[in-house]
Amino acid sequence: MTAATPAQTAPKRPAERPRRPPLRWRKALTQALVFLLMCAIGFAILYPVLMVLFTALKTDAELARNPLGIPQHVTLVNFDSAWRDAGMSKLFLNSVMISVGVVLGSVLLSAMGAFALARLEFPGKRLLPILLTGGLVLPFETLMIPLFYTFKTLHALNTYWAMILPQVGLALPFGILLVRGFIADLPQELFDAAEIDGAGLWRQFLSVVIPLARPALIALSVFQFLWSWNQYLIGLVMVQDPNMRTIPLGLTFFVGRYSTFYTGLAAAAVIAMLPMFAMYVVFHRQIQQANLAGVLKQWTLPASPHPARL
Amino acid sequence: MPPFGLLLFFVVWPAVYLAYLSLLKWDGLGARTFVGFANYARIFSDDRFVLALRHNALWSVGSLIFPPMIGLGLAILLTRTKLRGRSFFQVIYFLPQMISSAVIAVIWRWIYWPQGGTANALLHFLGYSGSPEWFADRNLALLAIFIASCWVANGFSMLIFQAAISSIDENLFEAAQMDGANWWHETRYILLPNIRQALSTVLIVSAVWSFQIFDLFYLTTKGGTGDATYVLAIGIYNNTFTARRIGVGAAWAMVLMLIIMGLAALMMRRQGKEAA
Numbered sequence: 224m225t226a227a228t229p230a231q232t233a234p235k236r237p238a239e240r241p242r243r244p245p246l247r248w249r250k251a252l253t254q255a256l257v258f259l260l261m262c263a264i265g266f267a268i269l270y271p272v273l274m275v276l277f278t279a280l281k282t283d284a285e286l287a288r289n290p291l292g293i294p295q296h297v298t299l300v301n302f303d304s305a306w307r308d309a310g311m312s313k314l315f316l317n318s319v320m321i322s323v324g325v326v327l328g329s330v331l332l333s334a335m336g337a338f339a340l341a342r343l344e345f346p347g348k349r350l351l352p353i354l355l356t357g358g359l360v361l362p363f364e365t366l367m368i369p370l371f372y373t374f375k376t377l378h379a380l381n382t383y384w385a386m387i388l389p390q391v392g393l394a395l396p397f398g399i400l401l402v403r404g405f406i407a408d409l410p411q412e413l414f415d416a417a418e419i420d421g422a423g424l425w426r427q428f429l430s431v432v433i434p435l436a437r438p439a440l441i442a443l444s445v446f447q448f449l450w451s452w453n454q455y456l457i458g459l460v461m462v463q464d465p466n467m468r469t470i471p472l473g474l475t476f477f478v479g480r481y482s483t484f485y486t487g488l489a490a491a492a493v494i495a496m497l498p499m500f501a502m503y504v505v506f507h508r509q510i511q512q513a514n515l516a517g518v519l520k521q522w523t524l525p526a527s528p529h530p531a532r533l
Numbered sequence: 534m535p536p537f538g539l540l541l542f543f544v545v546w547p548a549v550y551l552a553y554l555s556l557l558k559w560d561g562l563g564a565r566t567f568v569g570f571a572n573y574a575r576i577f578s579d580d581r582f583v584l585a586l587r588h589n590a591l592w593s594v595g596s597l598i599f600p601p602m603i604g605l606g607l608a609i610l611l612t613r614t615k616l617r618g619r620s621f622f623q624v625i626y627f628l629p630q631m632i633s634s635a636v637i638a639v640i641w642r643w644i645y646w647p648q649g650g651t652a653n654a655l656l657h658f659l660g661y662s663g664s665p666e667w668f669a670d671r672n673l674a675l676l677a678i679f680i681a682s683c684w685v686a687n688g689f690s691m692l693i694f695q696a697a698i699s700s701i702d703e704n705l706f707e708a709a710q711m712d713g714a715n716w717w718h719e720t721r722y723i724l725l726p727n728i729r730q731a732l733s734t735v736l737i738v739s740a741v742w743s744f745q746i747f748d749l750f751y752l753t754t755k756g757g758t759g760d761a762t763y764v765l766a767i768g769i770y771n772n773t774f775t776a777r778r779i780g781v782g783a784a785w786a787m788v789l790m791l792i793i794m795g796l797a798a799l800m801m802r803r804q805g806k807e808a809a
Contacts, residue, residue: 257614257616260610261610264607264610264622265626268626269625271629274651275640275643278643290649291649291651333536354537354540356797357797360741360793361544364747364766364769364786365551365745365769365790366544366547366551367773368551368554368782368783373546373550389543392539392543393543395540396544449631453635455752456751460770460774470635471634474635474639478639489639495635495636496632496636499631499633500631503628503631507623507627510627511623515692515696515734
């Protein structure tokens with residue numbers, strides 16, 4: 224009885240319309256305002272990064288004269304001194320070695336783990352949701368004490384392994400769940416067909432899973448590289464040898480030693496950021512399209528009849 | 534299966550070893566003495582521990598409110614307006630996520646630099662004549678770190694919300710427009726009800742992150758400023774690697790682990806119910 228028929232509501236709306244400004248104008252005005260708002264937010268977010276970049280491109284003398292503005296005489300001398308005198312080259316090499324190791328290890332093992340989880344039955348599989356959830360949420364902060372003393376007992380502190388292995392281990396749950404979400408969507412017929420063609424598990428993994436899960440694997444590689452490159456605490460705990468430090472670690476020692484050499488510090492900070500920015504520009508689509516929410520949705524692992532209990 | 538073996542070694546084994554270490558009195562080198570739950574009794578009567586818990590709790594309240602709200606706002610701006618150059622803005626808004634905490638600390642120390650830093654320049658511009666010493670001010674240090682952290686965290690919420698909003702059926706919005714719905718109606722009655730799953734994801738992750746925060750604290754104030762920025766992870770690190778009381782540090786870490794597991798279990802059950 225209360226529901227209005229179209230005939231009743233229709234005359235109402237046109238009567239309202241003439242009081243407002245013409246629709247096209249209003250639309251254009253809103254668009255302009257939204258655009259300005261977005262520019263303002265963009266500037267606010269970008270400002271701290273620009274400030275570092277500008278500082279890195281100034282000489283000390285210009286920084287004193289013009290601390291916040293755009294550099295008038297662009298110089299690259301700070302990059303040269305950060306790279307050579309302050310040892311950024313060594314830090315950079317360490318960071319590359321470790322991040323590449325972490326990406327290779329975690330992506331390969333995540334793909335294998337996801338394949339096993341999605342397609343195989345094995346003893347203890349019912350416990351995996353708990354293990355994966357635990358691994359997904361437990362941060363290095365909680366596990367650093369036992370891991371430090373385990374690696375100390377194994378005489379493996381101050382090595383690349385001491386930084387690569389814990390990162391791979393901690394990254395696996397996220398990786399497995401990300402790739403699993405992808406593999407679970409593949410039709411079972413693909414695997415059945417491969418099996419009929421005589422493909423063993425390894426063969427199925429290499430020629431069905433790896434090629435088809437490529438988008439997920441690329442996204443995962445990008446995430447792991449990003450995470451590993453910027454990782455701070457694991458290095459802080461596992462490595463004391465200055466020759467083994469990564470860029471984030473080295474940067475903080477830089478802060479202490481060159482506390483007045485702002486331009487050099489800024490240059491070092493830019494060197495630390497640049498590879499990630501470059502990667503971001505190339506892969507931003509993969510980052511934005513990766514099904515991050517899907518990883519967390521799998522916490523309940525729909526395969527099990529009731530949510531996993533801890 | 535190598536992946537699961539590695540997982541056992543890096544998740545289960547450390548958790549068990551940690552529980553064992555938390556029952557010891559040990560300096561990391563000498564003999565280990567079994568002391569039962571003495572370390573736990575000790576930390577619960579430690580003012581710093583209570584303070585750290587309070588700071589973490591405060592931080593989690595803040596990060597359950599601000600980054601999700603700002604991130605949602607940005608996501609709506611990016612997905613519900615038909616502007617050119619949207620993807621450019623999208624790239625800019627997410628950019629801070631690419632930056633290492635070590636660099637973030639360097640950047641924000643400059644911004645908060647009491648003489649001539651941008652933060653105080655902005656305050657002066659707004660008509661405030663004082664020059665607060667952000668990181669060195671007991672009342673401001675935690676807020677200062679929180680603002681720096683929001684600068685980064687907004688991008689994560691934005692990304693999740695954006696994905697959720699883009700997956701809403703466009704026809705719903707069109708139908709609403711035909712019925713004369715305005716921008717607010719669309720947001721309130723179509724957008725928000727359809728991103729509840731994403732919202733719970735963002736909240737879970739924010740809550741879990743709030744208890745493990747370490748990097749920015751260690752890199753700016755080291756948890757200092759008269760303990761105004763002491764948090765759980767700083768307590769774990771300091772007790773273990775600075776004061777060499779491994780048992781005490783492990784007890785701090787056990788508390789952190791239980792909190793995080795508790796949060797995860799709570800959220801898993803919620804999600805399980807929603808899925809059912």
